[in-house]
Amino acid sequence: MKIAIFGQYYQNNTHEIVEKVTRFLREKSCDLYIYEKFLNKLLENSFVNPNLKTYSCHEDLQNQFDFVISIGGDGTILRAATLVQDLNIPIIGINAGRLGFLATIQEENIEFFLEKIYTKEYTISKRALVNLQTSPENKNIGNINFALNEITVSRKDTTSMITIETFINDEYLNSYWADGLIISTPTGSTGYSLSCGGPVLMPTANCLVITPIAPHTLTARPLVIPDNVEIRLKVTGREEQFLVSMDSRIASISNETQLTIKKAPFEILMVEFQEERFLKTIRKKLLWGEDKRN
Numbered sequence: 001m002k003i004a005i006f007g008q009y010y011q012n013n014t015h016e017i018v019e020k021v022t023r024f025l026r027e028k029s030c031d032l033y034i035y036e037k038f039l040n041k042l043l044e045n046s047f048v049n050p051n052l053k054t055y056s057c058h059e060d061l062q063n064q065f066d067f068v069i070s071i072g073g074d075g076t077i078l079r080a081a082t083l084v085q086d087l088n089i090p091i092i093g094i095n096a097g098r099l100g101f102l103a104t105i106q107e108e109n110i111e112f113f114l115e116k117i118y119t120k121e122y123t124i125s126k127r128a129l130v131n132l133q134t135s136p137e138n139k140n141i142g143n144i145n146f147a148l149n150e151i152t153v154s155r156k157d158t159t160s161m162i163t164i165e166t167f168i169n170d171e172y173l174n175s176y177w178a179d180g181l182i183i184s185t186p187t188g189s190t191g192y193s194l195s196c197g198g199p200v201l202m203p204t205a206n207c208l209v210i211t212p213i214a215p216h217t218l219t220a221r222p223l224v225i226p227d228n229v230e231i232r233l234k235v236t237g238r239e240e241q242f243l244v245s246m247d248s249r250i251a252s253i254s255n256e257t258q259l260t261i262k263k264a265p266f267e268i269l270m271v272e273f274q275e276e277r278f279l280k281t282i283r284k285k286l287l288w289g290e291d292k293r294n
């Protein structure tokens with residue numbers, strides 16, 4: 001099996017996690033690669049390099065990898081997705097962070113779950129992404145023009161709200177007067193959109209959510225739409241520029257720019273285990289059922 005390990009940060013327990021993962025996979029005679037910048041962080045912290053091969057970009061992953069193992073929090077998985085892109089390499093998330101909504105394996109269960117990869121006791125959860133196109137083209141966006149969680153537009157350098165004229169398949173929807181607007185995938189529905197009052201979507205729902213960020217029109221509510229439509233946005237405001245974000249990445253865009261958002265032509269494959277399925281994750285992480293009255 002050929003496996004790529006990905007991580008971004010070094011903290012106290014990183015050593016232990018990486019050692020657990022590499023020890024287990026070596027015993028299984030895996031062909032192991034590690035993200036070069038992550039290895040450098042480990043080496044700076046007196047990690048002894050057990051002759052791991054390295055990779056550093058999307059192109060390096062193009063050569064028949066079986067899995068990517070992400071070590072970190074949800075943000076690290078979002079970053080791993082920018083390397084995997086359309087390569088259909090399943091991602092296994094080991095949680096070294098806080099919430100770990102997408103990164104579901106806890107440190108103490110690493111061997112238990114990695115064994116399940118060998119016994120094929122897992123399923124693949126296909127996650128839709130959203131894709132952004134701008135007219136005119138914007139060089140700040142580059143070719144990583146997609147998001148696993150959400151694409152947002154928001155105000156920049158001002159407390160003044162922006163107006164976001166929104167069309168679905170060329171039909172006018174609304175002009176949101178708000179701090180911003182979120183176009184969320186089902187995966188992203190438990191992220192920023194949820195904090196702004198959006199609904200939780202099951203990962204397999206073929207839908208997107210349009211969620212306004214602090215709209216000044218009290219009747220503006222999150223809207224669930226099918227994922228086969230094209231959403232077009234035009235932003236106006238006091239400043240000449242606004243911000244667009246794709247998961248953790250941001251770019252400044254000028255007001256004349258038109259944004260077109262639609263489902264991306266590829267999916268991200270998340271490895272899911274029976275013990276850590278989506279419904280259990282929302283119960284556990286959103287503390288459903290913690291109310292002692294029921």
Ligand SMILES: NC(=O)c1ccc[n+]([C@@H]2O[C@H](COP(=O)([O-])OP(=O)(O)OC[C@H]3O[C@@H](n4cnc5c(N)ncnc54)[C@H](O)[C@@H]3O)[C@@H](O)[C@H]2O)c1
Nearest residue numbers: 073074075099100101149150187188190191192195247248
């Ligand atoms: N007010 C908010 O809730 C808010 C604001 C900005 C961004 N975000 C989220 O943060 C993401 C970027 O992550 P980051 O690490 O760069 O930012 P960050 O460091 O601010 O962390 C954001 C938090 O959101 C959680 N999160 C991310 N994706 C999630 C998901 N799909 N389901 C449930 N929780 C999720 C993370 O676990 C983390 O605790 C964005 O895609 C967005 O969804 C949330």
Ligand SMILES: Nc1ncnc2c1ncn2[C@@H]1O[C@H](COP(=O)(O)OP(=O)(O)OP(=O)(O)O)[C@@H](O)[C@H]1O
Nearest residue numbers: 007009011014072073074075076096097098099100
């Ligand atoms: N490789 C790692 N080793 C140890 N700790 C890590 C590692 N990567 C991330 N962390 C810890 O997790 C924190 C969050 O990481 P990350 O940005 O990946 O996730 P996040 O989006 O903030 O989500 P979460 O809330 O799930 O942690 C980091 O600040 C750090 O404390």
